[in-house]
Amino acid sequence: MSQHWWRDAVIYQVYPRSFADANGDGMGDLEGIRSRIPYLAKLGVDAIWLSPFFASPQNDAGYDVSDYRAIEPRFGDLDDFDRMLADAHAAGIRLIADIVPNHTSSEHVWFKAALAAAPGSPERARYHFRDVNPELPDSPPNNWQSIFGGPAWSKTEDGKQWYLHLFDSTQPDLNWENPEVHEEFKSILRFWLDRGVDGFRIDVAHGMVKAPGLPDTGGDGTIEMIGTTQAPFFDQDGVHDIYRTWRPIIEEYEGDRIFVAEAWTDSAERRSLYLRPDELHQAFNFDLVLAPFQAADFRKAIDDEIANNAGVGAPCTWVLSNHDVQRHVTRYGGGETGLRRAKAATQLLLSLPGVVYVYQGEELGLNEVLDLPAEVREDPTFFRTNGEQIGRDGCRVPLPWTREGSSLGFGTNGAWLPQPADWSELSVEAEDGVEGSTLEFYRKAIALRRANKATGLTWLQDPGDNAFAFDNGAVVVVTNFGDESVPVERYGTEILLASAPLDNGTLPGGATVWFAK
Known part of the structure; x- marks a missing residue:
């Protein structure tokens, strides 16, 4: 490839x-x-x-x-x-x-045309419109809620139909069956x-x-x-x-x-x-x-x-x-x-x-x-x-x-x-x-990445309970997610980059180091 x-x-x-x-x-x-x-x-x-x-x-x-x-x-x-x-x-x-x-904006020419057209029209078919049930006029077509909070349906001004908006009411969903x-x-x-x-x-x-x-x-x-x-x-x-x-x-x-x-x-x-x-x-x-x-x-x-x-x-x-x-x-x-x-x-x-x-x-x-x-x-x-x-x-x-x-x-x-x-x-x-x-x-990390491109990932023996190490084909990587330092001398001696300074061969908590292979 x-x-x-x-x-x-x-x-x-x-x-x-x-x-x-x-x-x-x-x-x-x-x-x-x-x-x-x-x-x-x-x-x-x-x-x-x-x-x-x-x-x-x-x-x-x-x-x-x-x-x-x-x-x-x-x-x-x-x-x-x-x-x-x-x-x-x-x-x-x-x-x-x-x-x-x-979805589009409610200001999109298509949605403006849809609102100006009648229910069942080709203009409304570009979106998801549904009739209001006269027996339950305040009940939307389903129970979907907007990602931004509140119902995912709003009524047209004339109160005859609902339209779907998974996000804001000004973002009507397009009908991809059209x-x-x-x-x-x-x-x-x-x-x-x-x-x-x-x-x-x-x-x-x-x-x-x-x-x-x-x-x-x-x-x-x-x-x-x-x-x-x-x-x-x-x-x-x-x-x-x-x-x-x-x-x-x-x-x-x-x-x-x-x-x-x-x-x-x-x-x-x-x-x-x-x-x-x-x-x-x-x-x-x-x-x-x-x-x-x-x-x-x-x-x-x-x-x-x-x-x-x-x-x-x-x-x-x-x-x-x-x-x-x-x-x-x-x-x-x-x-x-x-x-x-x-x-x-x-x-x-x-x-x-x-x-x-x-x-x-x-x-x-x-x-x-x-x-x-x-x-x-x-x-x-x-x-x-x-x-x-x-x-x-x-x-x-x-x-x-x-x-x-x-x-x-x-x-x-x-x-x-x-x-x-x-x-x-x-x-x-x-x-x-x-x-x-x-x-x-x-800047340094991105430049080093470009010069040492990963070719894969092989996990190595972990240095601690909340730390891990791997070989990416170009460098050896150790990340310590814990709070206590972990010994990392066995992974390498030439440090290419460390997110925090090492201390006598130990990597502090919340830090990553790259060793040259």
């Missing part, structure tokens, strides 16, 4: 509204991203995954798309996109766009492939097909997006038929372009089905996002991913943080402990065979911002649960680039979410070129 770039890449997620603001309106934009391409090149990443930048009312931060072929004006225009893509390519960085095929929907998305894919994108991350890749008859779920109908519970609207076998029609399209284009699935499944085995040779190229493995910082949990997730993906010839895909989950510095305890463990986990991931995704700001050691005031929050989860769930804004706070300024260098006139004051010392300016900083650690 030929070696494709996407089999061992380091891919950096850019969240457009929070990366860099070039025009001073407090919101990140494409020109801001373009201005920071040199930073990403120096970090050493192979590609950018760019979260949605399409025209959108921004009720769900761009995952509510009103026009799939236009740029959100707050981010720029198509010319800005073309310049950004050209600069990325010139720097040797590919770009993966984020496509949203499960051939028009299929043809539209094939056209959208070609539009962006023609423009030069190197692939697509597919949002809610497991959610487009619903079980026949839209049956109730078990219990009260509540299903978490970030979880592994099977549901009649998630991970239905019919989604695979869609991807078998998409794969030939992307293969028409030169440049080794790819599809990446955001597919939450109940097992690594189910996830690997998305990766069969005639479907998608990668699927995020979220097991380590859900796992506690413990050796047994990490080892099981690693073994399951490698075994199942080997069966379909697909690369493993590793991730610790993204725009939907609490940053792993905070998940691992916060403060110095959380940062130490986060660096250890990152170094571990960078030594595994496969692809590693880095979420913007983790290379600075950023923590989750837990104390954002209610008046600045924008995540629909916060509002649909009346504040019971604080939502995802805390991992989306704009990046700090400088020690000073109204938004620490993010822009010139504040930021759409306020940054903590102590992020001044976590800024790029504060960490750039500073020995021992998290930024320099990431």
